[in-house]
Amino acid sequence: MFWVISGEHTDPMKLSTLLENTKVVDGPFWSAKEANQHALSVMQKNIDSYYHRAHVLNKQPTTGE
DSSP: OEEEEEEEBSSTTOGGGBOGGGOEEEEEESSHHHHHHHHHHHHHHTTTOTTEEEEEESSOOOTTO
């Protein structure tokens, strides 16, 4: 199963810089393709914000991730 983690980052290329107060977790998705499509959709909705990103994980996220 796959999850999509999105939100504002201080460094958009690193999941570890995700600001917890903006974190959104979507999923589980049954396939990587479905999760990637959802992540792309989330990023397109926030195209004007350089610091907003969506990441696909193949494990269930924890609260501190």
